[in-house]
Amino acid sequence: MKVEFINPFVTAAYKVLEQEAKTSVRRGELSIEKTAVTSEDVTILIGIVGGVRGMVLYGMKEKTAKAIASAMLNQQVLLFDEMAESALAEMGNIISGLATIDLEKAGYICQLSPPTVVYGRNTMISTVKIARLIVPVHTDHGTITIHVALSETGKG
Amino acid sequence: MAKILVVDDAAFMRMRASKLLTDNGYEVIEAENGLDAVEKYKAERPDLVIMDITMPVMDGIEAVKAIKSYDPDAIIIMCSALGQQAMVINAVRAGAKDFIVKPFQPDRILATVKKFLA
Numbered sequence: 037m038k039v040e041f042i043n044p045f046v047t048a049a050y051k052v053l054e055q056e057a058k059t060s061v062r063r064g065e066l067s068i069e070k071t072a073v074t075s076e077d078v079t080i081l082i083g084i085v086g087g088v089r090g091m092v093l094y095g096m097k098e099k100t101a102k103a104i105a106s107a108m109l110n111q112q113v114l115l116f117d118e119m120a121e122s123a124l125a126e127m128g129n130i131i132s133g134l135a136t137i138d139l140e141k142a143g144y145i146c147q148l149s150p151p152t153v154v155y156g157r158n159t160m161i162s163t164v165k166i167a168r169l170i171v172p173v174h175t176d177h178g179t180i181t182i183h184v185a186l187s188e189t190g191k192g
Numbered sequence: 193m194a195k196i197l198v199v200d201d202a203a204f205m206r207m208r209a210s211k212l213l214t215d216n217g218y219e220v221i222e223a224e225n226g227l228d229a230v231e232k233y234k235a236e237r238p239d240l241v242i243m244d245i246t247m248p249v250m251d252g253i254e255a256v257k258a259i260k261s262y263d264p265d266a267i268i269i270m271c272s273a274l275g276q277q278a279m280v281i282n283a284v285r286a287g288a289k290d291f292i293v294k295p296f297q298p299d300r301i302l303a304t305v306k307k308f309l310a
Contacts (some may be wrong), residue, residue, distance in 0.1 A: 052295050109207075129273050
């Protein structure tokens with residue numbers, strides 16, 4: 037997998053988190069893993085098909101999920117209800133959507149699946165044969181770890 | 193008071209857009225998918241529609257085509273996370289007047305709405 041695939045997602049995450057979650061953002065070190073992801077409390081999954089195919093995951097602690105949803109909704113989220121879930125899922129959707137604009141410019145036109153939210157720590161999520169590029173993104177609300185597992189389909 | 197139909201499958205986005213528009217003096221009705229939007233358009237005849245693209249049951253592009261065939265003068269603005277050029281072209285071909293890429297800036301939404309309702 038090309039290391040460049042992760043940059044559109046990190047750039048988009050900066051923009052969306054700064055604007056929607058009203059936070060400063062700082063990226064951590066890039067790493068690559070081939071083993072399954074061990075989930076954090078909340079993980080947003082979005083499938084990608086087209087010029088590249090695979091999955092993008094946004095993992096975070098429950099505390100971070102609530103803080104981000106609170107910032108997006110402009111009200112304190114104590115219980116992670118349907119509206120908080122919708123806000124967080126939309127955050128993943130908008131970050132991924134923005135990233136596809138850069139992927140299109142690089143020659144990869146792709147489509148997104150609707151977001152899925154996985155609750156529960158220590159679930160193993162395997163992207164099967166596709167390695168993951170991982171970048172932690174630190175915000176005032178806590179860290180969101182972005183995992184990008186994409187492979188080229190060869191059709192461009 | 194102008195009436196605006198906000199169409200998005202994400203409850204969060206409907207709430208955000210509705211609050212912004214009602215705070216600025218517009219009447220807002222909501223729909224959560226394309227089919228719901230077409231039915232509400234016919235029943236309520238809003239002055240303007242803000243339409244998401246990726247939705248269950250009927251997507252935003254199909255809904256634009258259906259609304260435009262019912263009312264060729266309908267003013268529909270797309271508001272989607274899918275800002276790829278191919279998608280923007282599809283939307284405009286279907287009859288959308290403008291395309292706003294999420295995350296939307298409140299000022300951009302208001303300026304666009306004002307422009308078309310002037």
